Amino acid sequence: MTQDSAVRIAVLDDWQSVASDVVDWTVLDSIGEVSFLHEFPADTATMVARLKDFDVICVMRERTLFDEPLLSQLPKLKLLVSAGMRNAALDLAATKRLGIQVAGTESYKHAAPELTWALIMAVTRNIVEEANSLRAGNWQVDIGSDLYGKTLGIVGLGSIGQRVARYALAFDMKVIAWSENLTAERAAEHGVTYVSKAELFEQSDIVSVNLVLSDRSRGLVDAQSLNRMKPTAYLINTARGPIVDEDALVELLKQKKIAGAALDVFAQEPLPADHPLRSLPNLLATPHVGYVTENNYRMFFTQMIEDIQAWHAGSPIRLFA
Incomplete structure (x- = not known):
């Protein structure tokens, strides 16, 4: 025009x-x-x-x-x-x-999967807590978790999920994946095992959400799925906030039913100053910086x-x- x-x-x-x-x-x-x-x-x-x-x-x-x-x-x-x-x-x-x-x-295509992996490393090795302890004049405060031999579950094996899977395989992790359109054959092409949605949340030591936000994916990671997770597991979301039932996740973290979570995205952005996700001790939260490179x-x-x-x-x- x-x-x-x-x-x-x-x-x-x-x-x-x-x-x-x-x-x-x-x-x-x-x-x-x-x-x-x-x-x-x-x-x-x-x-x-x-x-x-x-x-x-x-x-x-x-x-x-x-x-x-x-x-x-x-x-x-x-x-x-x-x-x-x-x-x-x-x-x-x-x-x-x-x-x-x-x-x-x-x-x-690289910014979001790189942040996903940074958050995985940060929560499993207590990076923020240990760094803050050192800055405060103290020393070691906790014991980190290993990645070798653990299971990473990827919700959504698209372009970002595929990169996250490659990083996990480099750490000798077992990688499983699920999405509504994923097949066992396509998962295998990327060295990943296809499982059901329920199996993914039950078996994973770390669950990474890597879906595009749509009417179909909104609320897909629901309370039922979250409550299937191991008490030692972590949830990572660098996709979009509304994909995860935020209220259910807050309750899960308050009751310490999982080890923790790392979120870069939220249902409302910027996150309100009084939102409970800002103060939960078992949550690492960043202000949607996955694509800010x-x-x-x-x-x-x-x-x-x-x-x-x-x-x-x-x-x-x-x-x-």
């Missing part, structure tokens, strides 16, 4: 105030003006006031909800550009009805710029289906 007038472009969800420096946005000067908005998501009325004058809005996956009540009050909006090619926070039926095009980007951000923002340029030239690319 070629336009002669200046296009107003908003870059949202830049919570670390780094987007302007990761790539060169001045290449869009000939198209319009780019504004970087660092505020967290708010109620619909506040978001409308914040965004009503923009033609193009760039968003991070699942950080800001663009539902029909918000989209319908943004009459100037013509293009939404999302990091990644999936975004459960965008109402695609509403964007289609309102004539708003939605484009995406590729994702750097230099390479990933560079890919996201470079391709967002490409999407805007292509759309402005009348030949949009990487459109959501």
